[in-house]
Amino acid sequence: MQTNRRALLALCGSALASFVAISTSPVTAQTWPDKPITFVNPFAAGGGTDAFARPLAAELTKQLGQSVIIDNKGGAGGTLGAGVAARAAKDGYTFFVGAVHHTIAPSIYAKLTYDLEKDFEPIAVVAMVPHVVVVNPAKVQAKSLKELIEFAKANPGKLSFGSAGNGTSHHLAGEMFKALTKTDLQHVPYKGAGPMMQDLLGGQIDMAFDGLGSSASQIKGGKIVPLALAAKERSSAVADVPTSAEAGVAGFEASAWYGVWAIAGTPKEIKDKMAAEIAKALKAESIGSVWAAQGAKIGPVGADMAAFVKSEIENWGKIAKGANVKIE
């Protein structure tokens, strides 16, 4: 029994030790990093962000010689974890992994505990996955985006589109489509993209503005039909799917994207070094295959990312306001 108890205590001890791994110490950019780095991921383990953040963290760990730990702080559509990250030490050992959600949040939440543009400094958009208009062929006869719009105009409110939840980019991409094409589609929110796809395949809903990542394999399997990609350029993952402009709805562009931010006030040398390391990691072979499978591209970095974030906040704000999307 004695040994059992000792083993139990040892286990407790090691578990505690891992929680207190990060303490504050004076920062010197020369020796950075000399202890593990934390990436605060504001979504639950296994969410969309994880699919990109975890391979990236693994690659950075290899490059930096220090562990890059993903700290999942899920809740409230990613705003809870963002609030926690905003108050983290700006010593270059905590970074924030945000997403398109954080540029939508300012217009749909009544109040937030952080300011995306003031509390964080952009490093890089590491992955951008375009949305794609997909329909269940058993429910919708349209063979092209034009036919779909014609049908929707002739039958207002008849077609339903699913989303991964209220205020997600799936939802707002749909609202953007409605506004651009002046059609009336019924929104059906789900608890995540998985259950939504299940119902799209089963024909409980007619169509969706899904992320290319989860749709690509269903498209290849022939269970759903893609009508247009909400992007400027075609994607090699589904090369024969026309862009929105080619299909006749110019300006319909929406991506689910994921980026890394530093906490505002982090030393510039460290930010630069992290930016360089991320750029290098994104060229690694292991990352390339993961990104390609998800139909993801690399996005703007540094100042370009700041401008991109600003325009995203504005654009999503207009759509959210027009469609009166709110979470309170």
Next chain:
Amino acid sequence: MEVFDGLALGFATALTITNLSYCLLGVFLGTAIGVLPGLGPAATIAILLPATFALPPVTALIMLAGIFYGAQYGGSTTAILVNLPGETSSVVTALDGYQMARQGKAGRALATAAIASFFAGTVCTFLIALFAPPLTEIALKFGPAEYFSLMVLGLIASIVLASGSILHALGMIIIGLLLGVVGTDVNAGTQRFTFGFLELADGIGFVIVAMGIFGIGEIVANLENEGTRDVSIKTVSGLMPTREDWRRMVAPVLRGTALGSVLGILPGGGAALASFGAYALEKKVSRNRAELGKGAIEGVAAPEAANNAGAQMSFIPMLTLGIPANPVMALMIGAMIIQGIQPGPSVIKEQPALFWGVIASMWIGNIMLLVLNLPLIGLWVRMISVPYHFLYPSILAFCSIGVLSLSNSPFDVYLMALFGFLGYVFKKLDCEPAPLLLGFILGR
């Protein structure tokens, strides 16, 4: 026969030394995290995900699958021994399992749980191999009307879960439903009963409620009563089921397996509903239904078979369509993506060794779990003879660490303490917590 060719390929894949060792590692890890309350397979798999980079895809999936169904085995251990459900699915097992432990039948309860799980796992492996694609089609037909009917059935069945007053049970179901609707409304985006706490915006975690009300509440109530605060008041009689136990176990295991297989293919709360459903079914049809709730072996066998069947069947939508039925499956899909495999309908054709290898490994893993768990029973049973002033603080510490690991939020630990207090109050008022938990699941 195509299926037998497939299975042959699967066993050839799964029976290599590498894959066997990772399967063993997976089920061992799974058992360990199942035993530790609060620590769930989702968090473990998320942490291990980058480590799977270096492994071949089949090996990685075999290990991760092992963690998942291993946790279903392990979760019942603490449920039976100290009334602390380690996993969602083992809440029901705690009802009769813990009573058996108090009567000195802990070993027999643990063995029953392991055997029932093994049987269900075996049946489901073959169901998946034979019928995965057609079963997927059935799951896709399940629309809003069907889910509504299922929930109504669940609400009616939850009354049956209680062995005491019907009025108390009704009250508990309603409290459970109300707790379940805490969080952001899916349709309107409105926040319900969050009282301004952002932490409540996604609702209350099931594990928090279950561990608080069952585990912590039980500890508080036990401490109050000096005569019974040591759990091992009776000497432990026999570790293995008796001939009578075997006889009583057969029908409930069969019924539990059938129900779990049906509910498991549905996305969402399928597996969690399975164990509740199986228990409710026993209450209606078992010959020994009067004993249920007082330590009947049927109350362990049926839900354990059902939850393992449900867990196994939840692989179907993931393997055939690439759609996750629960967060763990979402992580498995993530693991495939990391390997450059796009999960989806084409996996069976393009990656037959992966598809069949994982299925074959499930059966092998189930055998490993049985072999691993039966000898461990003697050790586990001794755990409850640890004096309460050592046992209870360690349980509290593990619960807190486990709950903290859910989303790294201290708020959840306070919430668990609150539910612990509620659990104590309910016990004093003679209100049984099982209907509350089923109401909670249905309310979500």
